[in-house]
Amino acid sequence: xxxxxxxxxxxxxxxxxxxxxQCQVDSQVTMMFWYRQQxxxxxxxIATANQGSEATYESGFVIDKFPISRxxxxxxxxxxxxxxxxxSSIYLCSVAETQYxxxxxxxLVL
Amino acid sequence: TQLLEQSPQxxxxxEGENLTxxxxxxxxxxxxxxxxxxxxEGPVLLVTVVTxxxxxxxxxxxxxFGDARKDSSLHITAAQPGDTGLYLCAxxxxxxxxxxxxxxxxxxxxx
Numbered sequence: 001x002x003x004x005x006x007x008x009x010x011x012x013x014x015x016x017x018x019x020x021x022q023c024q025v026d027s028q029v030t031m032m033f034w035y036r037q038q039x040x041x042x043x044x045x046i047a048t049a050n051q052g053s054e055a056t057y058e059s060g061f062v063i064d065k066f067p068i069s070r071x072x073x074x075x076x077x078x079x080x081x082x083x084x085x086x087x088s089s090i091y092l093c094s095v096a097e098t099q100y101x102x103x104x105x106x107x108l109v110l
Numbered sequence: 111t112q113l114l115e116q117s118p119q120x121x122x123x124x125e126g127e128n129l130t131x132x133x134x135x136x137x138x139x140x141x142x143x144x145x146x147x148x149x150x151e152g153p154v155l156l157v158t159v160v161t162x163x164x165x166x167x168x169x170x171x172x173x174x175f176g177d178a179r180k181d182s183s184l185h186i187t188a189a190q191p192g193d194t195g196l197y198l199c200a201x202x203x204x205x206x207x208x209x210x211x212x213x214x215x216x217x218x219x220x221x
Contacts, residue, residue, distance in 0.1 A: 004152075033209075041214075042213045045208060092153075094152075097207055098209040101154070103150070103151055106150075
């Protein structure tokens with residue numbers, strides 16, 4: 001099993017600013033996945049983060065908007081850059097081929 | 111684009127009733143997962159089915175994977191208020207490691 005924590009749990013931000021979300025796992029994992037869950041909707045994969053290489057982004061998501069770091073096998077960050085109200089969402093990290101999810105970061109952009 | 115269609119989108123029932131949630135696709139998947147998500151939390155994996163025709167039971171929940179591995183159902187017997195939540199189906203295509211999610215079924219069980 002894996003226990004995942006995320007910081008912050010929630011935040012309210014002004015448009016044009018950036019927020020970095022942290023994901024910490026209690027064990028070493030090869031792949032970490034970042035998902036977005038917009039209000040009332042399902043989960044959409046943003047990118048897959050492997051340690052030691054560039055993240056792989058899904059269609060519709062770009063590195064300039066969502067830069068990801070993966071400095072070691074237990075930690076990753078996702079930055080939401082130059083935010084707009086459309087970025088208001090829950091951001092979730094996941095490991096072990098989505099067997100385990102973090103509690104999510106609830107972001108509201110004003 | 112592979113899509114998972116879930117139905118119904120929303121279900122409000124009385125405690126003790128039975129219900130079935132469906133997850134359908136035109137694609138064949140190597141495995142299919144069901145999750146439950148409560149407000150303020152991440153999804154929690156309930157079950158993974160991998161074999162066509164497979165049936166798995168988890169207390170009052172019964173999960174079935176279609177023979178052709180394109181669809182699945184979740185049946186809850188004698189629903190309880192604690193079953194309230196968002197039920198998500200998800201699938202991974204053959205040889206892939208990426209998981210796609212259905213839109214979810216929001217269940218509310220009234221006491």
